[in-house]
Amino acid sequence: MELFWKNAVGILFILFLMVNLVHVCPRKCVGCQNKTGTRGCDKEGWPLIDADANEVDLSSINFSSCPPDLSTNVNLEKVNLSRNLLKSVNYTCFHKDAVLNVLDLSYNLLTKLPNFTSGAEVQILNLTGNQIVELNPLYLYGLSKVRQLILDDNGLDSFSGNELLQDTDMLEILSLRNNKITTFAVNGTSRLLINAVNLKELYLSNNMLLDRNTPWLLGALNSKFWTSVEPIVQ
Numbered sequence: 001m002e003l004f005w006k007n008a009v010g011i012l013f014i015l016f017l018m019v020n021l022v023h024v025c026p027r028k029c030v031g032c033q034n035k036t037g038t039r040g041c042d043k044e045g046w047p048l049i050d051a052d053a054n055e056v057d058l059s060s061i062n063f064s065s066c067p068p069d070l071s072t073n074v075n076l077e078k079v080n081l082s083r084n085l086l087k088s089v090n091y092t093c094f095h096k097d098a099v100l101n102v103l104d105l106s107y108n109l110l111t112k113l114p115n116f117t118s119g120a121e122v123q124i125l126n127l128t129g130n131q132i133v134e135l136n137p138l139y140l141y142g143l144s145k146v147r148q149l150i151l152d153d154n155g156l157d158s159f160s161g162n163e164l165l166q167d168t169d170m171l172e173i174l175s176l177r178n179n180k181i182t183t184f185a186v187n188g189t190s191r192l193l194i195n196a197v198n199l200k201e202l203y204l205s206n207n208m209l210l211d212r213n214t215p216w217l218l219g220a221l222n223s224k225f226w227t228s229v230e231p232i233v234q
């Protein structure tokens, strides 16, 4: 009988070890290894971000929510969250004092632009390959410093509000390729780009634009500020 209990305790101990080993490296760990700015991942599969990292690569790890370490690191300037499963992102994802310059959110499942506080100061924002179908002025909250806004491959078809890019006077590059845009006008007029005085590049290929010949668009395309305009391919 005593032998039985010794064996039972031994077996339980081995089982306990096995369960722990499984926890130390869950399947999610795979993607955290050898990435810029990380030291592997914790037991839950979240990446451990270096406290002094300015740049972190968190691409292709299949996150469906923001990794917790992101919100504790104040030094981050460039964050790559490309190819994950994020459905929404807002300022709670990042440290409130972090000065994010480059944010790559391409190929996620976002249905809205990320909503930031003005402190985020994102300058380069890549949202290619998400599911943002409508641009609404509210969604541009906190993106007043954006210089490059890339919204290719989103199924975008509507713009609600003429003052859409009102506060984005720093905008230099706007890319809207491969969407379903038919018009920029709201109720017959468009002031969409009126404050985008620094806009130098506009990419509109593979849309369904009906107003390609309207004066405002032609005027914008011929503007002396522009250095590069892609031919509008239907």
Ligand SMILES: *[C@@H]1O[C@H](CO)[C@@H](O)[C@H](O)[C@H]1NC(C)=O
Pocket (backbone or CB within 6 Å): 027, 028, 030, 031, 060, 061, 062
């Ligand atoms: C992410 O999901 C895709 C599709 O299910 C899979 O092929 C890939 O291996 C996953 N990546 C990681 C790091 O788990």
Ligand SMILES: *[C@@H]1O[C@H](CO)[C@@H](O)[C@H](O)[C@H]1NC(C)=O
Pocket (backbone or CB within 6 Å): 033, 034
């Ligand atoms: C990480 O890099 C080290 C050294 O370059 C290598 O030995 C190891 O296999 C890599 N791990 C993964 C998961 O790619």
Ligand SMILES: *[C@@H]1O[C@H](CO)[C@@H](O)[C@H](O)[C@H]1NC(C)=O
Pocket (backbone or CB within 6 Å): 059, 060, 080, 081, 082, 102, 103, 104
């Ligand atoms: C983010 O990572 C993807 C692939 O892992 C890469 O193609 C892309 O260039 C990176 N983005 C930035 C801004 O470096």
Ligand SMILES: *[C@@H]1O[C@H](CO)[C@@H](O)[C@H](O)[C@H]1NC(C)=O
Pocket (backbone or CB within 6 Å): 088, 089, 090, 091, 092
């Ligand atoms: C921010 O995003 C998180 C996670 O997606 C969500 O739970 C929270 O409600 C959002 N906060 C605001 C103010 O939108």
Ligand SMILES: *[C@@H]1O[C@H](CO)[C@@H](O)[C@H](O)[C@H]1NC(C)=O
Pocket (backbone or CB within 6 Å): 082, 104, 106, 124, 125, 126, 148, 150
């Ligand atoms: C997103 O756009 C940025 C800025 O143009 C670029 O550096 C990055 O590589 C792009 N990401 C992907 C996945 O192409």
Ligand SMILES: *[C@@H]1O[C@H](CO)[C@@H](O)[C@H](O)[C@H]1NC(C)=O
Pocket (backbone or CB within 6 Å): 115, 116, 138, 139, 141
């Ligand atoms: C973004 O956040 C601001 C401030 O918290 C709020 O007023 C605005 O309604 C939000 N926009 C969206 C689309 O949630």
Ligand SMILES: *[C@@H]1O[C@H](CO)[C@@H](O)[C@H](O)[C@H]1NC(C)=O
Pocket (backbone or CB within 6 Å): 160, 161, 162, 186, 187
């Ligand atoms: C467009 O017109 C409709 C109907 O008159 C009105 O309700 C809506 O607010 C207008 N939209 C804008 C952005 O002016």
